[in-house]
Amino acid sequence: MAWQKEEKITYGLFLDKHKRMLVFFSLLFIILSLRLSYLQIIQGNYYRAISQEQSMYNRLEKAPRGIIYASDGTIFVSNDFTYAVLFKPFDIEKVPSQEIIYELSSILGRDISATVNKNTEYGRVVKLADNLSIEEMFKIREKQLKLKGVEVVKEPKRLYNFSESSSHITGYIGEIRTDELRALSQEGYKLGDYIGRGGIEQSFDKYLQGIDGGWQLEINAKGYQTKAFKYIDPQIGNSLYITINPQLQKIAYEALQNSPTGKGAAVVIDIRSGAILAMVSAPNFDANLVGTDEFNNYLKDKKLPLFNRAMQALYAPGSIFKIVTVAAALEVLSLDPDWTVYCNGKFELGDRVYACWKKEGHGKVDLKKGLAQSCNVYMYNLALKLGIKNLDDFAEKFHLGEITGIDIPNEKKGFVPTPEWKKAKIKMSWLQGDTVIFAIGQGALWATPLQMASMMSAVANRGTFYKPFVVNEVMTPEGKPLYRHTVETGAPVVMSDETWDILQDALLESVESGTSQRSKFRSVRVAGKTGTAQNPQGDDHAWFVSYAPFDNPEIALAVIVENGGGGGAIAVPVGRAIYEAYFDLPPQPLPVYRRAETKTNNDSKNKQAAKKADNKRKSA
Secondary structure (H helix, E strand, C coil): CHHHHHHHHHHHHHHHHHHHHHHHHHHHHHHHHHHHHHHHHHCHHHHHHHHHHHHEEEEEECCCCCCEECCCCCEEEEEEEEEEEEECCCCCCCCCCHHHHHHHHHHHCCCCHHHHHHHHHHCCCEEEEEEECHHHHHHHHHCCCCCCCEEEEEEEEEEECCHHHHHHHHCEEEECCHHHHHHHHHHCCCCCCEEEECHHHHHCHHHHCCECEEEEEEECCCCCEEEEEEEECCECCCEEEECCCHHHHHHHHHHHHCCCCCCEEEEEEECCCCEEEEEEEECCCCHHHCCCHHHHHHHHCCCCCCCCCCCCCCECCHHHHHHHHHHHHHHHCCCCCCCCEEECCEEEECCEEEECCCCCCCEEECHHHHHHCCCHHHHHHHHHHHHHHHHHHHHHHCCCCCCCCCCCCCCCCCECCCHHHHHHHHCCCCCHHHHHHHCCCCCCCEECHHHHHHHHHHHHCCCCCECCECEEEEECCCCCEEEECCCCECCCCCCCHHHHHHHHHHHHHHHHCCCCHHHCCCCCCCEEEEEEECCCCCCCEEEEEEEECCCCCCEEEEEEECCCCCHHHHCHHHHHHHHHHHCCCCCCCCCCCCCCCCCCHHHHHHHHHHHHHHCCCCCC
């Protein structure tokens, strides 16, 4: 019958639909079963570890950085301790509540809202304040239960024992930034770590970093501690042993401070290894003030105390470059040291007149007198004989325009101009006038005091360029050596023994009877050269480079006094004070200068215009 046929069709449709639903739910059950098996069996250990981590909390205690020792065993940089208040939120609370902010602000006597707003976005752990007083620390701990997520921790604080003279060498430490963390997280650095900034704190940061310790705690779902499992002692970082002589460092800095301007740099190198015995930059800064309002004043100081003049400032070398000029003339031209020039105080080249620093002239001058008395006219004549190609080649031989490779970061390399550079940069051809001023260390020729000390060290040991270094050794807290400096040398300056003899004798004569006489001692013979470098921005800079003892050299030094004027009168006394300290000689009182008042911009412009009008190139 018709109704029976319709019933069979309906029943068939029902069975088809039922089968499809059964297949769907069967597949769903199989998928869920497989996923559950995967999570419980294959990934079980992984998620079990996460679960344990969520119930465990490490209360970190920061490890102190390694101690830095001076060459005589004196502690150069050590550690003190301070207290900081941190916010370590649990999952149920991401930022401090207004009640917590208000309570802490009341205890600390300052509003911490800005600190909270600025730092909570960068990570879970937020430092709300540091350098807490003992009283502030106890008040916060008394209210610990009310201040959920707030913790007072003991943190190591760096103590720089010779900060007045040595902050540019040591550098300082600062909290790691988020951009730095992205780059360094793979090396084990984490949020809240402190890293070195500048100096050996930066270049040897990985050695100085300790290993954090602290308590491993169990917490419940509300964030309360329920059990303490174990305490891990923080491990102090490795110790550094540096080449700096603290007394020499102090004397050099005080002598620079006493100079007419109080600005400049001095570098002392052991010529037998390249070890830096002293390296000062004045004015300096106090690394112990990092993180304070007083430190922020350094950023605004027009004297630029944060600027390391010893290895970052570029100066025209002035007359100390005449050492290179004389070396090139002896070696390339086979110049007879008795070859003479008559100096009447000026040198004419085309329609221009170039002056000697001594207006009345030096009279008849041979090579030794030309270098000892720093006669410009003699050097002008040598320059035309040599040509720019030979002068450039010898500047390169003496490693000018290169970094020394010292183990302190951010060294500048200086610059040596060439005819090709002038053509590309200024769109002008190189002229003979460029060559004559190049020969006396002027023009677009730039060097750092560290480079000049390195050059003088090479002159003292007849051509060997040792790579300067400050860190001699790194030791573990248990006394196991991790690093020892290996003496390295650069390409030597190869010249004949006769050339070295003549050059060194001329530098000795500069001290015995020339422009460097103020560095003369009875018991120690010194060889040296003074220089006065023109400065387009103001008064000339005063240079002095030297080494001693002459017969068996031990140290070389370079001194520059910014805007000091003549090297013989201004820079030499600084070098003399260094020699007195190193050789334990009776000190000669340093001259006391009256600081020159700062000139106006108009005065400087007028002075520069006058110099250009005279067409002079003064360098002594």
